[in-house]
Amino acid sequence: MSYGVTMSRATASARPPGRPRSGVNAVVFAATLRTVHELGYARATVDRIAAAAGVAKTTIYRRWPSKGELVVDCLLDAFGPVPLEGTGRAELMASAIRWIAAKISEPGVGDAFAGVFSDAVSDPALREVLAARLQEPYRVALHEALGEPDGRVLFFIDVVVGTLLHRLGMTGEPMVDADVAELVEMVVPHFGGDTGTG
Amino acid sequence: MSYGVTMSRATASARPPGRPRSGVNAVVFAATLRTVHELGYARATVDRIAAAAGVAKTTIYRRWPSKGELVVDCLLDAFGPVPLEGTGRAELMASAIRWIAAKISEPGVGDAFAGVFSDAVSDPALREVLAARLQEPYRVALHEALGEPDGRVLFFIDVVVGTLLHRLGMTGEPMVDADVAELVEMVVPHFGGDTGTG
DNA sequence: TTGGTATCGATACCTGAGGTAGCGAAACTA
């Protein structure tokens, strides 16, 4: 579930007073992806998501300040941490590219990603949330794993994610494996990873 | 102005009856880019664009069926044809990349592009318009100039445009020249163009 | 058991934006 996870009430004053929140976050996330998958981002209204989750709309707005932040949390939950388990630089980058391509191909995930990204273009507040909560953790992880300077990592993310989202947005379909493979063959050598020649 | 341009009334029956349309398309395009630049895509409402152009909102909807199609026509007008004048393949691709990067950097153009792209994600009708009217001409031109198969040209467009839009969407600023240069250095060799190493 | 607090579902509502309908006036042709 990615965030907070109560710290087993050890740190701060035991537990806040009042009726505790029911554990429906996961249900709401699932309903969000399902609704976005079935209706597209724009028609996946908060009313419909709430109905699909069997929850009142006000409950959603009590937990997330906007539809955009709900979707960002939903994507955080759907993505999870990057698997960075390759032995060499090349394998590491290639597996990261294939991982994000596969995630974006999952039903609802790519649409939700493209949709919230779109909203963020003309909503600076949401853009900061998107950059800080969704992009930053992966940027840090890649920075440490690859040893590349920040600017290069951001460029790497722009190329990989930008390409995948542009394909999805233009065609309505996620990028096929052959093209993902070509993306790997283009990007990895540029970043100094051997792709099989030594 | 890119489209139609009356054919000097030689072809079809002289001229349609009724009051002729006033030549305000260019004014509306300019007002669209200016408004999008100042307020962002979402807050650039059709009301505001009409006001900025000194035109009634109904006049705009008489000429374009939706805000999305207005913006697509506006972008067609702003982009114009690709300059494909390089001597070799490498120069040709590099100049095309620098050209679209520069266009997206122009005030309002990048925001309008990202905005309409965003709308298209959850609007299949607009997506077809975008693909057919905006992407297709450049795909054909690149296909003929480079001799690459369609799939490769579409991949080329996904990488270049996707990267530029992702950078703009995430940071709010267009890509700087140094990163555009790195994009060229990554893409051109992959497509078999020499970049200076014989 | 009683009081305090915060969440729950439900309903009603506000705002803003895309888009449409209908009007009289204006600009052109025949």
Place this chain on the structure above:
DNA sequence: TAGTTTCGCTACCTCAGGTATCGATACCAA
């Protein structure tokens, strides 16, 4: 002068994001 189409204008419809309020409920503490 009659016919046709665009013009600006105003009023309106629909839908989506987001807010306010209310009684009911679940928990804690005294």
